[in-house]
Amino acid sequence: MSKFSFETIKQDEKTGARIGQFTTPHGVIETPVFMPVGTQATVKSLSPEELKENNSQIILSNTYHLYLRPGHEIVKKAGGLHKFMNWDRPILTDSGGFQVFSLSDLRKISDDGVEFRSHLNGAKHYITPEKDMEIQEALGADIIMAFDECTTYGTDRKGAERALERTMSWLDRCYKYHQNDDQALFPIIQGNFYKDLRIEATKRILPYVKHGVAIGGLSVGEPKHMMYEMLDAMQPYYPVHVPRYLMGVGSPDCILEGVERGIDMFDCVLPTRIARNGTAFTKTGKLVVRNGEYKEDFRPIEEGCTCYACQNYTRAYIRHLINAKEIFGARLISIHNIHFLTNLMEEIKQAIREDRFKEFKEEYLKNYKI
RNA sequence: GUGGAUAUAGUUCAGUUGGCUAGAACGCUAGAUUGUGGCUCUAGAGGUCGUGGGUUCAAGUCCCACUAUUCACC
Numbered sequence A: 001m002s003k004f005s006f007e008t009i010k011q012d013e014k015t016g017a018r019i020g021q022f023t024t025p026h027g028v029i030e031t032p033v034f035m036p037v038g039t040q041a042t043v044k045s046l047s048p049e050e051l052k053e054n055n056s057q058i059i060l061s062n063t064y065h066l067y068l069r070p071g072h073e074i075v076k077k078a079g080g081l082h083k084f085m086n087w088d089r090p091i092l093t094d095s096g097g098f099q100v101f102s103l104s105d106l107r108k109i110s111d112d113g114v115e116f117r118s119h120l121n122g123a124k125h126y127i128t129p130e131k132d133m134e135i136q137e138a139l140g141a142d143i144i145m146a147f148d149e150c151t152t153y154g155t156d157r158k159g160a161e162r163a164l165e166r167t168m169s170w171l172d173r174c175y176k177y178h179q180n181d182d183q184a185l186f187p188i189i190q191g192n193f194y195k196d197l198r199i200e201a202t203k204r205i206l207p208y209v210k211h212g213v214a215i216g217g218l219s220v221g222e223p224k225h226m227m228y229e230m231l232d233a234m235q236p237y238y239p240v241h242v243p244r245y246l247m248g249v250g251s252p253d254c255i256l257e258g259v260e261r262g263i264d265m266f267d268c269v270l271p272t273r274i275a276r277n278g279t280a281f282t283k284t285g286k287l288v289v290r291n292g293e294y295k296e297d298f299r300p301i302e303e304g305c306t307c308y309a310c311q312n313y314t315r316a317y318i319r320h321l322i323n324a325k326e327i328f329g330a331r332l333i334s335i336h337n338i339h340f341l342t343n344l345m346e347e348i349k350q351a352i353r354e355d356r357f358k359e360f361k362e363e364y365l366k367n368y369k370i
Numbered sequence B: 001g002u003g004g005a006u007a008u009a010g011u012u013c014a015g016u017u018g019g020c021u022a023g024a025a026c027g028c029u030a031g032a033u034u035g036u037g038g039c040u041c042u043a044g045a046g047g048u049c050g051u052g053g054g055u056u057c058a059a060g061u062c063c064c065a066c067u068a069u070u071c072a073c074c
Helices: A048-053 A063-068 A072-077 A081-085 A097-102 A129-139 A157-177 A195-204 A224-237 A252-260 A270-276 A308-312 A315-323 A327-353 A357-367
Strands: A005-011 A018-024 A027-031 A033-036 A059-062 A091-094 A107-109 A114-117 A124-127 A143-145 A184-186 A213-215 A244-246 A265-268 A279-282 A285-288
Touching: A018 A327, A027 A033, A033 A059, A033 A327, A059 A063, A063 A072, A063 A091, A063 A097, A063 A124, A063 A129, A072 A129, A081 A091, A124 A129, A129 A143, A129 A157, A157 A195, A195 A224, A224 A252, A252 A327, A252 A357, A270 A279, A270 A327, A279 A327, A308 A327, A315 A327, A327 A357
Parallel strands: A033 A265, A059 A091, A091 A143, A143 A184, A213 A244, A244 A265
Antiparallel strands: A005 A018, A018 A027, A107 A114, A114 A124, A279 A285
């Protein structure tokens, strides 16, 4: 009896949008879901309690970072990531494949694995798919990701093909090495921005799909319409019975477009990152709280918002905190931004339930200034 | 009161033996941020160089007076 299962509760008639229940060893996740990112075993500036208050169902953490510091063995000794960071809901760890791509000036990729230098102290490390599985198993997340090669926007056809072949061969090795029933291994679909490669990749990962599938290599600086075109191309070929995870997305508009195209899971650093730089999500678009026009604005970030920050603090105060580089400012906007996205997911689910997702999305995007 | 020092962007300061549209840092203003190497990154505004004279082809720079600030001593 598997510890994982996915059930579609409601399928939208007009679009790919759907509501699902994803059961994991640490509880049931209602999809579509947004996962806050906690790279270093913490969602920057927030406590697990605050995340729960914001209805975060699952968080993401990062293999690359935890492997380098404090080291996966220490996390294992602590009793696993859940115990280590005091988070008893589901956790997903990214494989580090993306870091290999984003830290490219430090890396050397071969078919066997990746050699790279630590950004912390320059020490050389070598990661293979097998090693990556070993690390992610030690970390102990509920969902783990295959070790993949993520290409940049602008990679030529040959490079994209080569990366896809490598990703497929690495997936095979991850799959064979991974023998832990407590963890769901998600294959990652690559193929850069070539529709036929994307379709081919979506088909080729099918034999490796047990509990879920991820779409990687998007949202890497391309125009948004290109990402949507790739999603359109892949949509007919996804497995139906598992959740689909669009990695690294995103902004409210991208999430809506993703849900419409059958995506169930999203993660993004955006809400916490822009919070630290003084920008908040609102239903009408981004609000740069740091700006001078809010100096004497004693309204909450967003009128009617039920988050802790909006219930208790004003734009003028938060602006002051951000300008004074006080940590509490980053905390308050992070709380608001994560609340904003989890609340968006609630609204999306409600719309799907009531068979009005398409209308909801169009109305929402009419008000949301990108 | 006497003697010295200083006066350049909002602030703290650079500015060579006089030589192009006077610079920096911070601050300010506005953008960016998508599987987090980010208290980050990008751009912009802002100065009749204390005031008034003088010397010179040319003065932020040299000379004089005044004003302000500041230090020391009466």
